[in-house]
Structures are given as C-alpha cells and as structure tokens.
Amino acid sequence: MAQQLNLLSQGQIIPTALHTEMERSYLEYAMSVIVGRALPDVRDGLKPVHRRILYAMYELGLTPDRPFRKCARVVGDVLGKYHPHGDQAVYDAMVRLVQDFSSRYPLLSGHGNFGSVDNDPAAAMRYTESRLSGISYETMLMDVNDSTVDFTSNFDNSNQEPVVLPAKLPILLLNGCSGIAVGMATNIPPHNLNEIVDALIALIDEPDLSNEKLLKLVPGPDFPTSGEIIDQNGIKEAYLTGKGIIPVRGVATIEQLKSHKKRSREKTAIIVTELPFQVNKAAWIEKVAELVNQGKINDIADIRDESDRQGIRVVIELKKDGEPQHILNQLYKQTALQSNFGVIMLGLVNNKPCQLSLKEMLTEFLSFRETTLTRQYNYELIEKQEKVHLLEGLLIALKQLKKVIEILSNSPDGTIAKNSLQERLKISESQANSILSMPLRRITGLEKQKIEEEFTQLQTRITQLQELLGDRKELLKALKKELRSFKRKFGDDRRTKITNKIAISVTPEKQKQSKFPQEELPLLLNQPLPEDAIAQITAKGKIYWQRQNEIDTTPIVKKTTDLIVYQELIGKQEQIIAFFDSGKAYPIPTAEIPPYPAKQTIEKLVSNSAMQDNHQPINYLCLHADTKSSLLLLTKGGFLKRVSIQELDGIGNRGFQLIKLKPQDSLKYILPVNDGEELAVATNGGRLLRYSITEENMSIMGRSAQGSIGIKLKYGEEIVGCLGVNNNSNIALISQLGYAKILPINTIRKVNLGQLGTQAFRFKDKNDRLQSILSIDHSQNIIVKTNLDGRHLIDVNKLTPNGEKSIVKLQSEEIIILALNWFGQLTSS
Numbered sequence: 001m002a003q004q005l006n007l008l009s010q011g012q013i014i015p016t017a018l019h020t021e022m023e024r025s026y027l028e029y030a031m032s033v034i035v036g037r038a039l040p041d042v043r044d045g046l047k048p049v050h051r052r053i054l055y056a057m058y059e060l061g062l063t064p065d066r067p068f069r070k071c072a073r074v075v076g077d078v079l080g081k082y083h084p085h086g087d088q089a090v091y092d093a094m095v096r097l098v099q100d101f102s103s104r105y106p107l108l109s110g111h112g113n114f115g116s117v118d119n120d121p122a123a124a125m126r127y128t129e130s131r132l133s134g135i136s137y138e139t140m141l142m143d144v145n146d147s148t149v150d151f152t153s154n155f156d157n158s159n160q161e162p163v164v165l166p167a168k169l170p171i172l173l174l175n176g177c178s179g180i181a182v183g184m185a186t187n188i189p190p191h192n193l194n195e196i197v198d199a200l201i202a203l204i205d206e207p208d209l210s211n212e213k214l215l216k217l218v219p220g221p222d223f224p225t226s227g228e229i230i231d232q233n234g235i236k237e238a239y240l241t242g243k244g245i246i247p248v249r250g251v252a253t254i255e256q257l258k259s260h261k262k263r264s265r266e267k268t269a270i271i272v273t274e275l276p277f278q279v280n281k282a283a284w285i286e287k288v289a290e291l292v293n294q295g296k297i298n299d300i301a302d303i304r305d306e307s308d309r310q311g312i313r314v315v316i317e318l319k320k321d322g323e324p325q326h327i328l329n330q331l332y333k334q335t336a337l338q339s340n341f342g343v344i345m346l347g348l349v350n351n352k353p354c355q356l357s358l359k360e361m362l363t364e365f366l367s368f369r370e371t372t373l374t375r376q377y378n379y380e381l382i383e384k385q386e387k388v389h390l391l392e393g394l395l396i397a398l399k400q401l402k403k404v405i406e407i408l409s410n411s412p413d414g415t416i417a418k419n420s421l422q423e424r425l426k427i428s429e430s431q432a433n434s435i436l437s438m439p440l441r442r443i444t445g446l447e448k449q450k451i452e453e454e455f456t457q458l459q460t461r462i463t464q465l466q467e468l469l470g471d472r473k474e475l476l477k478a479l480k481k482e483l484r485s486f487k488r489k490f491g492d493d494r495r496t497k498i499t500n501k502i503a504i505s506v507t508p509e510k511q512k513q514s515k516f517p518q519e520e521l522p523l524l525l526n527q528p529l530p531e532d533a534i535a536q537i538t539a540k541g542k543i544y545w546q547r548q549n550e551i552d553t554t555p556i557v558k559k560t561t562d563l564i565v566y567q568e569l570i571g572k573q574e575q576i577i578a579f580f581d582s583g584k585a586y587p588i589p590t591a592e593i594p595p596y597p598a599k600q601t602i603e604k605l606v607s608n609s610a611m612q613d614n615h616q617p618i619n620y621l622c623l624h625a626d627t628k629s630s631l632l633l634l635t636k637g638g639f640l641k642r643v644s645i646q647e648l649d650g651i652g653n654r655g656f657q658l659i660k661l662k663p664q665d666s667l668k669y670i671l672p673v674n675d676g677e678e679l680a681v682a683t684n685g686g687r688l689l690r691y692s693i694t695e696e697n698m699s700i701m702g703r704s705a706q707g708s709i710g711i712k713l714k715y716g717e718e719i720v721g722c723l724g725v726n727n728n729s730n731i732a733l734i735s736q737l738g739y740a741k742i743l744p745i746n747t748i749r750k751v752n753l754g755q756l757g758t759q760a761f762r763f764k765d766k767n768d769r770l771q772s773i774l775s776i777d778h779s780q781n782i783i784v785k786t787n788l789d790g791r792h793l794i795d796v797n798k799l800t801p802n803g804e805k806s807i808v809k810l811q812s813e814e815i816i817i818l819a820l821n822w823f824g825q826l827t828s829s
Contacts, residue, residue, distance in 0.1 A: 030182035035351050038181035040188075042347040042354075042361060043368040044140065044165040045172025047179065049093045051165055052082040054107065057132050058141045068111040068129035075125055081159050087125075095122045098130060102278075103175045104190035104224045105490065107136035117225065117275070117312070118282035135490050139168040147379030148372045166372045169486055170196060170365040172347060173358075176221075184353055186346035189221035189246070189277070194491040196362075197483045203362055204476050211240055214359055219498055220246070221341070223277035226495040227251065230338075235498075238343035239358040248276040248496075249338040252331075253592075254324045257317070267301075268324055272314040272337065279336045281307070285314060287335050297330045299323070366479075373475060381465040384458050386430075391455045393431025394438060398448050400425065404435065493541075493601055535570045535593055538562040539785075539818060541617055542599040543588070545570065550596075563785060563820060568622040575623045577648055578602055579658070581666040582615040583633075585648065586655035606655070619670045623648065628672035630700055632679060632693065633658060633707065634722050637665040640753065641707030642698045645672065660706045669722035680731060680745060681711060682721040682773040686761030688733075690725075690748045697753065710753045721773030732776050732796065733761050734784065736815040737768040738808035742776070742799045762804060772819035784808060785818040793822065 040047050046054070056077045062069050075090050083090060096102045098110035101117050112128035115121055122128060132141065143166050151160040176190035199217040203209050220235040228249045229235065238244030251274035256266045275281055285305060291297045299322030306313040316331075318324055332338040346355050349364060356364070397404045407424060411417035414436060421432040441447055468475050532548040540562050548569070568576065576588040586606040594600050602617045621631075623645075631648075633641045641659050659667060673679070679691045689711060691697060701707065711719065723731065729745040741761065748758050761770050774782060782794040792808045799805060808816065 034181040034184070034353055035348065038179040039184075039186055039346060039348050039353055040172055040177045040179070041164055042172060042349050042356065042364045044167035045170060045175065045177065045347075046165065047093075047177070049078075049083055049085075049090060050097065050107075052078050052161065053090065053094055053097065054132065054136060054141060054165065055144065055162060056081060057108075057130075058137075058144065062131040063137055064109065064132055064134045066131060068109075068131050071125040071128045071130050074130065082154050082161050084155050091122075091125045094125075094130060101225050104222060105135050105171075105174050105193065106133055107140075107171075107175070109133045117280070119280045135169075138489075139486060140165045140171065143372075143376060148376045164368075166376070167365075168369065168482060169193070170200070170362065172365075173361060177347075181353070184346060185344055187342055187344045188347075189341060189343060190223060191218065192222035192492075192494045194487055195219070195222070195494070197487040197491070199358075199362055200366060200483055201480050203359070203366060204480055207363075209359070211359065215239060218358060221496065222494050223248070223496045225277050225279075226274040226497075227276045228274070229496060229498045232498060234343075238345065242343075242345040242355040242357050242360075244343045246341045246343060247338065248341050249332065250275045250279070251497075252328060252337070254328070257315075268318045268322065270316040270318065270324060270328055270331070272316070273312055275312060276336060276339045277341060279339065281305070281312060281314070284336050288316070288331065291334055296334060297327065299327055369479060370475065373479060374469065377465050377468050377475075381462060381469065384462050384465065388455065388458045388462065389428070390431060390434040391451060391458065393425075393427045393434050394442070394451055395455065396425055396427060396431075397421075397435045397438070398443065398451070401443060493603075533570055535566075535568050535576060535590065535622075536564050536596075537566040537602065537620060538599075539565050541602045543593055543602055543605065544596045544599050545593050546596045563783060563791075563818070565820060566620045568620075570622065575651075577621045577623065577651065578606060578617050579619045579621070579667070579670045580615045581618050581668065582657075583659040583661050583667045584615075584655045584657050585651060587651050587653065588620075618667060621648075621670075621672060628674045630673055630675070631658070632671055632673045632698070632722075632724075633667060634669040634681065634710065634719065635659070635661060635665050635707070636668045636719065637662060638709055638711035638713050638719065639665070639707040640698065640710030641705060642673075642693070642700050643703060644700050647703055656703065658703055660704055662706070668719055671722065671724055673724050678725050678727070678745070678750075680721075680723045680725045680729075680748070680773065681719060681757075682733065682760070682770055683711070683713065683717050684720045684769040684771070685714060685717045686733075686759055686763060686770050687717075687757045688743075688748050688760035688773075689755070689757035690745065690750050691753065692750055708753055712754055712756065720770055723773060723775045725775060729775055730777065732772075732774045732782065732799065733770060734772045734774070734782070734807070734816060734819045735761065735763065735768045735804070736771045736817075737765055738784075738806055738810050738816060739764060739768065739804045740794070740799055740807045741804050742796065742801045744801060747801075764804060771816050774819060774821055776821060781822040783820050783822045784816045786810065786814050787817050788814045790814065 036048055038047070041051075044051065053074065057074055060069065060074065060077060062074070071091060071094055074094065075087050078090050079085070079087055094108065095114050097108040098106055098114045100106050108130045109132070110128060110130045113120075113123040114128060144162055146160075148166040150163045152163050153159070154161050172188060173191045173196055174193055176188045178187045179185065195218045199214060202213065202217055206213075215236060218239070220229050220232065228251055229246055230249050231247050234244045234246040236244075238246060250272055252270050252272045255269055255271050257269050258266055275284065282305075285303060288297070288300075288303055292300045292303075299319045300316055301319045301322075302315075302317040304315050304317075306315055316327075318327060344355070345357070345361060346353055347361070348354075349356070403424065404421070407420045408417055411420055418429070418432045418436060421427060421435055422429060425432075427435075442451070468478055530547060533545045534548050534551060535543065535545050536551075537543045542562060570576065570590045570593070576590060578586050578588050580586070588602065588605050592600075592605055628645065630645055631643050633643065635641075639659075639662075643658060647658065658670075661667065673693050675693060675695065677693045679693055681689045681691070691710070698708075713719070723729075725731065725745045727746050731743050731745055732740055733743060734740045743760060748760060751757050763769075772784075776782070776796050781796060784792050784794060786792075786808075788811065790810075794807050799807070810816075
C-alpha cells in the first residue's frame with residue numbers, strides 16, 4: 001500500500017475518466033479494423049490480407065508461367081513476413097481469390113479442391129496448390145517496386161511491403177468486395193471488364209462525362225454466376241449515390257421432359273440453370289423441399305440436382321395439374337431464387353472510409369494510375385539516362401581504343417588508370433569505371449555495333465519518356481492504349497442479363513385464386529416464331545432473329561458493326577446445331593433466340609446444356625429435309641474425319657462429342673458433304689489440297705474415332721480454310737496483307753490424304769500469309785475485316801485468275817483477319 005501511495009505521489013499514474021478512456025480505445029480499435037482489415041483501398045481494390053497474399057506469391061516467383069506451389073507454403077510466408085493473424089483466415093482469403101463463382105476475374109489460379117457453389121469447403125491447405133493468375137500478375141504485380149508505389153515496414157521491421165499495389169485496372173469494381181467493419185460495411189458488386197475500360201477511356205476523354213452517358217457504358221453489375229437483374233432503378237441509385245438495392249433473379253425455363261417409358265406422358269418441369277450471386281445451391285434446394293413439405297408451395301412432384309462441372313441444372317418436376325408460371329412465381333417470392341443485392345460502395349480514400357459514386361470511384365482510380373505512371377516513367381527516365389551516360393563513355397573509349405590501351409598499359413594501378421582516363425578522354429568517374437570493367441570481347445566489331453544500336457534505342461526511349469512526362473495528353477494517350485490492350489487480352493462478354501421485369505410480391509392466397517395474377521409477370525414460356533423469322537449469328541457469337549422483309553441487305557462496313565457470319569430461315573422451328581472447337585455439338589433452342597435488336601450469345605443459349613468454358617463456336621448447321629448425308633470434320637492438327645449426319649438425331653441439351661481430339665488439338669472446320677463431292681483445304685503457306693470425298697478415300701467413322709491424317713503441316717504452318725467444291729467451282733484466295741486471286745478449282749490436281757498438294761498462292765512479301773479461302777461466283781462480293789477493325793467491300797469482278805493482285809490498301813501493322821462472302825440478297829438455305 002505504501003508503494004502504491006508513493007507511485008501516486010510521484011505522478012506516474014495518471015487519473016483518467018472511464019468514459020474518456022473507453023471512447024479513445026474504441027475509436028483506435030475501430031480505425032484499426034476499418035483501415036487494417038475490413039475495408040478495401042479504392043486504388044488497388046484490395047484489403048491488406050489480399051494485398052499481402054499477392055505480394056508474397058510474387059516474391060515466391062509464383063507467376064502464371066511457373067508451376068503451382070502448395071498453399072501451405074504461401075500461407076506460411078504470408079504469416080511469417082506480413083500478416084500476423086490466424087492461418088485459417090489467410091487460407092480462406094486465398095480460397096476466395098481462386099473461386100470463379102466468387103470473383104468475376106479470379107486473381108489466383110488453383111489446382112485442387114477449392115469448394116463449390118454448394119458451400120462445400122475447400123481441401124486443407126496442405127493438399128491444394130495455387131499461383132498468380134494472368135490478370136493479377138500483369139495488371140497488379142508486374143511493376144511493383146519502390147519506384148512506382150510506396151513501401152512500409154512490416155510488423156517487426158524485418159521486411160518491406162507495398163502500401164498499395166500499382167494496379168492498372170480498377171479491381172475493386174471488377175471483382176467487387178464485401179466487408180464488415182465497426183459501425184460501417186461495404187458491399188460492392190463485380191462488373192464487366194470491357195464496360196469498365198470503356199467508361200475509363202470515356203472519362204479520360206471527357207472528365208465531365210454526364211451520369212447518363214456513364215450509365216450507358218456501365219449498365220449494371222456483372223456477377224460471376226450470371227443471373228438476371230430485373231430492375232434498373234436500383235442500379236441507377238447505387239451508381240449515383242453509392243448505395244442502393246438491386247434485385248437479382250436466377251434463370252429458369254419451363255420444359256417438357258420426355259419419359260423413357262412407353263405410353264408415359266411428358267412431364268412439365270422448371271429447369272433452373274443460374275442462381276443469384278452468393279446463393280448456396282444446396283441450401284436453396286433444401287429450402288424448396290422444406291416449403292413443399294410444409295405445404296407452402298404445391299404441385300411440385302420432385303426436385304433433383306443434375307449439376308456437373310460444366311454448370312448448374314436443377315430440375316423441378318411438376319404434378320399433372322401444376323401451373324408452372326404460378327409455381328415459378330412462388331419460388332421467386334419465397335426462396336432466394338430472387339434476392340436483393342444491397343450495394344454499399346464504401347472504400348478507403350487516403351485511409352479514410354468514403355462512400356463513393358461510380359464516377360467518383362473511377363476518377364479516384366484514374367488519378368492513382370496517372371500518379372503511378374508518372375513515377376514509373378520518371379524512374380525509367382533516370383535509369384535510361386544513366387545507362388546512356390555509361391554507353392557514351394564506352395563509345396568514346398572505342399573510338400580512341402589505342403589511347404585507352406596506352407593509358408592502361410602505362411598505369412601502375414586502377415586508381416591512376418581511372419584518373420588518367422577521366423583527364424585525357426574528358427569523361428566522368430562513372431564512365432571511367434564502366435570502361436575499366438568492360439570485358440575485352442566488347443572491343444570486337446560486332447559488340448561495338450551492339451553498343452551503338454543499344455545507344456540509339458535508349459536515346460529514342462528517353463525522347464519518348466520526356467514527351468510522356470512533359471505532355472499530359474501523351475501520358476493519357478499511353479494510359480488509354482494500355483487499357484485497350486487489357487480489354488483485348490482479358491475482356492469477355494457480359495454474363496448477367498439486365499431486364500425490366502417486375503419483382504414478384506403477391507401472396508400465395510391471391511395468386512391461387514387466379515392462375516394469371518394481375519401484375520406483369522416475366523415471359524418464360526416459349527413463344528412461336530413467325531414463319532419468316534431469320535436467325536442471324538455474328539462473328540462475335542451474337543444471335544437474334546428478324547423477319548425476312550425487315551433485313552437490310554446493304555453491306556455494312558462501319559467499325560461499330562458486328563459482321564453476320566450465318567443466317568438461316570427458322571420460322572418452321574427447325575433445329576440449329578452449334579459446333580464448338582472442343583469437338584462437341586449442342587442444339588440451339590430456336591424458341592429462345594431473342595428478336596432484333598436484343599442480342600444473345602451462342603454460349604449463353606447452350607450454357608443450359610453444361611457447355612465447357614473457354615470453347616468457341618466454329619460453325620452452325622440447320623437440320624432440314626435437304627441436309628446432306630454426312631459431316632466432314634477437320635482439326636487444327638490436320639486430322640480429317642467423316643461422320644454420318646444421323647449422329648445428330650436426338651441430340652440432347654447436353655450435346656455430345658463428335659471427334660476424339662489429341663491433347664492441344666482442336667476442331668477447326670466442319671461442313672456438310674455428300675458422297676462424290678470434293679473438298680478443298682488451304683494452309684497459310686499458300687498450299688491448296690483437293691480431295692475426292694468417297695467411301696474409299698474418306699470412310700464414315702463413329703463418334704469415338706480420331707480420324708485420319710489428312711494434311712501434313714510444315715513448321716509454323718496452319719490451316720486457314722476448308723470448302724466443299726465441285727469441278728466447276730471458282731475460289732478466291734485472300735492474304736493477310738491484302739492480296740487476292742481467283743482460281744478455278746479444276747486447275748488444282750487431286751491428291752490423296754497426307755500429300756503436300758499444290759502451291760496455289762505466291763506471296764509478294766515474305767511476311768505475308770494466306771488468310772482465307774472462299775467459294776464465290778460473280779454475283780457475290782467479299783467483305784474483309786482487319787485487326788484494326790477496318791472494313792472493306794471487295795468487288796470480285798475486279799479479280800482475275802492471272803495472278804495475285806492487291807485488293808485493299810492497309811495501314812502499317814494492319815492485316816486482314818476475317819473474310820466473308822456478301823451475297824447481296826438473303827436466301828433461306
């Protein structure tokens with residue numbers, strides 16, 4: 001007691017009011033959670049744990065081109081160097097960065113079990129492996145150093161870590177973020193990369209861009225699990241104020257299921273193929289079953305999960321008298337099949353939590369990116385100037401080589417040699433040191449030439465950097481070029497549809513009195529198409545239908561137009577089959593093709609059939625009475641195969657494999673043929689091969705067969721075209737650099753499978769390659785598209801069979817990437 005009184009008398013204990021101390025401690029704790037744990041930084045869109053995971057993996061060298069590494073090793077590095085928290089918390093954050101149903105653009109690539117939409121847990125970290133994904137490495141970590149961003153000491157001052165990563169894309173908007181801090185929370189939805197890049201470029205060009213124009217460029221969130229946004233009012237409110245509610249609905253269709261038993265009636269079923277973002281599929285199915293057992297939803301006979309690796313498919317079979325639309329509305333009302341996404345666009349700006357509008361968030365990112373670019377270019381300029389300074393010294397020494405040798409041979413030590421070089425050659429100390437450290441091989445003629453070339457290149461780069469740093473317009477132009485390159489490399493189509501359907505909010509009692517409630521309901525039943533409906537498919541895989549008399553046959557060559565590559569009369573509900581480079585065929589439900597101007601993607605229409613990701617459609621075929629007897633398949637590796645058209649009979653929604661492919665091979669061309677016809681195949685080297693399609697030469701094989709080697713490709717050679725022809729056919733050959741010729745096919749000799757064929761095209765430029773082969777007549781024209789999105793209409797009457805002729809004037813580095821026939825009028829076959 002005496003000691004305590006003594007401490008008090010010496011002033012070592014400071015009396016403090018309890019409420020004051022609680023207030024101070026709580027605020028410190030709250031700010032620690034807000035800044036150091038729960039909220040993302042607007043600049044790179046990351047929370048500290050995610051930033052530390054990415055940086056630790058970068059230091060470990062886990063780039064996209066390196067092998068996967070055990071997650072336990074990564075977690076250990078993160079804990080030991082940067083993030084002194086629980087290992088499970090770090091691993092859970094890693095898992096979410098891998099999951100493609102949690103992140104729109106995953107920042108990590110995973111190998112192993114990382115969970116599922118059924119909320120299945122990931123395997124333990126000792127079993128799973130990961131590495132950086134392409135988008136995270138190239139847009140966030142490639143330029144991370146103290147020249148571009150600030151670094152700070154870690155928790156024990158043993159290492160340095162970046163305060164923020166030099167993000168080149170607004171990851172906060174692309175992947176979204178959710179977090180709960182003290183007294184505040186954030187919930188930012190993911191968005192489409194193409195749309196965000198377009199908005200950034202528009203803001204660079206027009207900083208005062210209106211909200212109306214911005215909302216046209218970014219119409220709404222784009223969730224990784226697709227789904228459907230059914231009200232745009234919430235989107236507008238969220239984007240303008242930073243807070244709003246967006247109703248999201250899963251995608252469901254009503255189908256008639258065929259029974260395998262004889263005399264059994266068809267059953268009506270609701271097929272759910274997409275769920276709202278962050279909805280647990282297994283829990284949702286359990287909830288539906290519970291509502292059925294409780295009698296809150298009637299007329300459901302069975303529910304089963306037919307989902308697989310390729311996609312979601314939940315089948316809800318209905319009873320005989322069940323009204324599908326009524327039941328579907330009840331599912332929307334009483335389950336998470338329709339749910340609200342509450343948007344709170346809260347992030348850290350200068351370490352302060354701020355609620356931002358969409359425009360403010362984009363502007364903050366552009367400001368940050370301009371700062372990092374300026375720092376990066378300044379550092380590079382200093383580095384290049386120092387290098388040029390040293391090279392100047394080397395060039396001076398090489399021009400006066402005899403004097404240098406004399407100085408070195410007469411100097412007793414390095415210090416005197418350095419001083420003599422500085423004095424007699426009039427160079428700096430660093431230049432003298434560079435000369436003294438120069439190996440003897442650098443005095444050879446070839447090495448001298450390399451030094452001069454490097455010196456010239458460095459001077460050119462220094463001029464560019466000075467121009468970028470001295471002119472903000474040039475800096476912004478470089479930023480726009482960078483954004484466009486990321487759009488081309490990582491951009492993809494929108495997954496989430498945006499409609500104006502009205503959310504279901506009626507009570508079960510009212511709805512049971514009438515099969516069709518008074519409010520507007522979503523149109524889900526398949527509607528019959530008009531008999532003159534024409535399906536049109538574009539080069540980008542967009543599909544829609546128009547009436548035959550409404551189609552404009554004027555050739556469109558504007559850059560903004562997506563060229564039509566396929567059109568077919570589908571008014572009779574004939575089935576269209578889409579063939580993919582994976583070797584699989586899928587039916588396109590014609591009743592689900594939207595009318596013009598609404599556009600749907602081929603992948604979207606067949607995704608209900610569990611199509612694998614990252615595969616592209618290569619051709620389409622409408623099955624009708626005059627369809628030919630067989631299909632000819634040609635792979636990228638030169639394998640030819642012929643299958644009967646009857647293989648397509650009864651093709652189901654899940655499709656089937658038409659050819660067995662070798663690893664790294666893919667299906668490139670498919671076309672219907674008859675026995676006795678001929679086939680013309682062209683390579684980019686200008687070779688043309690002409691085959692007879694006979695049972696002896698190309699026999700019909702089963703679906704599991706691999707085919708025969710039809711073409712032996714030379715090194716670097718690729719197949720660029722495949723046509724069905726006859727002895728009277730004329731073909732057009734078009735090169736990448738804009739040369740073309742017409743060739744009668746009867747001038748090309750027939751060959752057997754595996755032979756070299758005929759050199760049909762002579763290139764006037766050694767860098768040119770054949771790009772397309774087209775079957776034409778003089779009533780047709782040709783449209784070509786270039787890599788710079790240029791469009792040109794070619795009159796075939798101006799082409800002659802006498803030799804290669806320039807048809808298009810191309811800019812520097814511009815090449816033709818697509819050539820199509822233009823018929824001038826629409827036919828139904």
